[in-house]
Amino acid sequence: MTDMPSAAPGGVPPDGAAVRTPAPPRRRNEWRAAVLPTAISIASVVIVFGLLGWWITSAPQWPRVQLQFFNLDAMIAAFPRVLSGFWISLRIWLTALFCMAIWALVLAVLRSLRAPLFTPFRLLVTIYIDIFRGIPALLLVLLFGFGIPALNLPGLPNSGLFWGTVAMILSYSAYVAEIYRSGIEAVHEGQWAAAKSLGLSEWQTMIYAILPQALRNVLPALMNIVVALQKDVALLSVIGVRDAVREAQIYTAQTFNYSSLVVAAALFMLATIPMARLADYVTRKDRERRLQRAG
Amino acid sequence: MTTPRIEIDNLTKYYGETLVLDGVSLNVGLHEVVCLIGASGSGKSTLLRCINRLVDFDHGAIRLDGVSIEDESFGATGLQKRVGIVFQSYNLFPHMTVLDNVTLAPRKVHRLPRAETEARARELLAMFGMGDHALSYPEQLSGGQQQRVAIVRSLATNPDVLLLDEITAALDPELIGEILRIIRRLKDDGMTMVIVTHEMGFARDVADTVCFLEGGRILERGDPKAMFKTPQNERTAQFLQRIIEAGRL
Ligand SMILES: Nc1ncnc2c1ncn2[C@@H]1O[C@H](COP(=O)(O)OP(=O)(O)O)[C@@H](O)[C@H]1O
Ligand SMILES: [Mg+2]
Numbered sequence: 001m002t003d004m005p006s007a008a009p010g011g012v013p014p015d016g017a018a019v020r021t022p023a024p025p026r027r028r029n030e031w032r033a034a035v036l037p038t039a040i041s042i043a044s045v046v047i048v049f050g051l052l053g054w055w056i057t058s059a060p061q062w063p064r065v066q067l068q069f070f071n072l073d074a075m076i077a078a079f080p081r082v083l084s085g086f087w088i089s090l091r092i093w094l095t096a097l098f099c100m101a102i103w104a105l106v107l108a109v110l111r112s113l114r115a116p117l118f119t120p121f122r123l124l125v126t127i128y129i130d131i132f133r134g135i136p137a138l139l140l141v142l143l144f145g146f147g148i149p150a151l152n153l154p155g156l157p158n159s160g161l162f163w164g165t166v167a168m169i170l171s172y173s174a175y176v177a178e179i180y181r182s183g184i185e186a187v188h189e190g191q192w193a194a195a196k197s198l199g200l201s202e203w204q205t206m207i208y209a210i211l212p213q214a215l216r217n218v219l220p221a222l223m224n225i226v227v228a229l230q231k232d233v234a235l236l237s238v239i240g241v242r243d244a245v246r247e248a249q250i251y252t253a254q255t256f257n258y259s260s261l262v263v264a265a266a267l268f269m270l271a272t273i274p275m276a277r278l279a280d281y282v283t284r285k286d287r288e289r290r291l292q293r294a295g
Numbered sequence: 296m297t298t299p300r301i302e303i304d305n306l307t308k309y310y311g312e313t314l315v316l317d318g319v320s321l322n323v324g325l326h327e328v329v330c331l332i333g334a335s336g337s338g339k340s341t342l343l344r345c346i347n348r349l350v351d352f353d354h355g356a357i358r359l360d361g362v363s364i365e366d367e368s369f370g371a372t373g374l375q376k377r378v379g380i381v382f383q384s385y386n387l388f389p390h391m392t393v394l395d396n397v398t399l400a401p402r403k404v405h406r407l408p409r410a411e412t413e414a415r416a417r418e419l420l421a422m423f424g425m426g427d428h429a430l431s432y433p434e435q436l437s438g439g440q441q442q443r444v445a446i447v448r449s450l451a452t453n454p455d456v457l458l459l460d461e462i463t464a465a466l467d468p469e470l471i472g473e474i475l476r477i478i479r480r481l482k483d484d485g486m487t488m489v490i491v492t493h494e495m496g497f498a499r500d501v502a503d504t505v506c507f508l509e510g511g512r513i514l515e516r517g518d519p520k521a522m523f524k525t526p527q528n529e530r531t532a533q534f535l536q537r538i539i540e541a542g543r544l
Contacts, residue, residue, distance in 0.1 A: 191386060197380045199375030200399075216390070
């Protein structure tokens with residue numbers, strides 16, 4: 001049995017067997033193939049989570065934990081105020097998101113243009129990014145949110161809400177500008193050459209040829225930033241902005257019960273989980289697109 | 296005596312400290328097709344890219360119809376309108392349809408109305424067998440089709456000169472022929488072309504003049520049939536010998 005069976009063209013294989021026809025697909029037991037893994041998943045989830053739940057609630061400290069953190073009455077009592085605070089959080093988030101996305105794009109484009117004319121801008125943007133990436137967001141929020149209103153500058157808004165939001169925009173735009181820039185740099189050099197050879201100016205090349213591709217490149221990374229920002233707006237509570245966290249803290253201070261903070265946590269989770277799923281979805285689509293292009 | 300379409304005069308170009316073009320002189324007449332051959336790294340692409348100012352050169356001069364390409368009369372985009380280039384890797388804009396790829400420069404650079412540019416683009420696409428693909432995206436097309444679109448894109452501004460940089464090098468063998476036939480047709484229509492190619496059979500067939508480059512210099516130039524049969528320069532002979540051994544002549 002050393003000979004490999006090889007089909008002679010149009011004739012009988014050398015080992016004398018009948019002309020080869022491809023084997024049909026193997027029949028799997030389809031019902032079992034579909035249901036069994038699902039059943040196993042559900043069963044193991046129920047067992048693991050059931051055990052965890054039993055283990056936690058049977059601990060001797062559990063009643064105290066429940067009273068402090070999961071007190072239903074306290075939750076209901078705190079809910080309206082925390083919810084109204086959360087509404088403010090969402091508005092800060094959307095405002096900051098919008099301004100930050102645009103401002104960061106301006107920064108990234110200025111830093112990516114190569115004409116000598118733009119050298120001072122490139123330099124300024126580089127310094128800007130170094131500064132605002134180097135300072136903790138919390139520190140910026142404190143500096144802007146307490147510091148600037150204290151100056152009482154004429155003609156400028158005096159609210160902590162305004163300046164705190166500005167601080168978030170400045171801090172996040174430094175990161176996001178770098179994300180945009182990595183997307184711009186990932187666009188193939190040949191695209192610049194093609195655009196230039198067609199007579200497009202550097203600015204036109206950026207707008208029509210490079211940016212659309214760059215934005216597509218970085219969309220997954222941006223989605224994750226969106227989620228991070230959604231949570232980080234809670235930092236504004238330290239300068240007295242009455243967002244969800246602040247409202248929850250006020251309630252805690254009055255009642256020495258932490259259930260209101262859990263309410264705030266739940267609201268944040270409710271808002272970020274769909275965003276995170278969307279980010280996952282965008283990332284998956286992006287990967288499929290790249291694979292398709294490579295294949 | 297008429298002025299040549301392109302005059303390249305003692306062109307010298309450095310990349311940093313590296314000398315890439317070392318005193319290249321070359322005239323390309325009206326309707327003439329010049330093929331540049333030579334090993335990788337000999338400066339062929341750089342020479343092409345100097346002609347449409349994709350890169351700047353250090354010394355020497357290039358003139359188009361007797362006018363220096365650095366002359367202010369070309370403005371920011373006049374040269375690019377008259378000299379088209381096609382690249383090995385097509386370099387189509389992946390986020391635009393075929394039609395938008397072709398009309399981008401006429402619309403945004405030369406400010407022609409969209410309807411007019413689209414009519415002209417569809418006409419050109421149909422001429423090159425791409426009429427049914429005007430609304431496709433580049434990634435939906437084969438390499439040969441993408442390269443045809445790239446050729447059409449470079450023709451959209453009615454250039455007087457076409458520069459082709461190894462435009463069949465990335466294609467599967469069975470797709471090369473169709474592109475070569477297109478270039479042949481462009482020549483028959485009177486297009487002045489400078490072509491970098493490794494398809495020696497094609498060069499012999501289509502070129503009026505072949506130039507062999509090495510180390511940034513033109514070591515030999517002449518009629519393709521004579522040069523391929525009896526190269527005068529030893530280096531040319533060696534290069535052609537390698538090509539023959541690789542089965543490409
Ligand atoms: N952008 C660049 N920066 C630095 N060196 C380059 C660049 N482009 C080409 N070169 C160098 O210039 C020389 C000629 O390159 P090129 O014109 O691309 O040759 P060819 O097209 O004949 O293969 C090579 O040595 C190459 O490494
Ligand atoms: Mg080259």
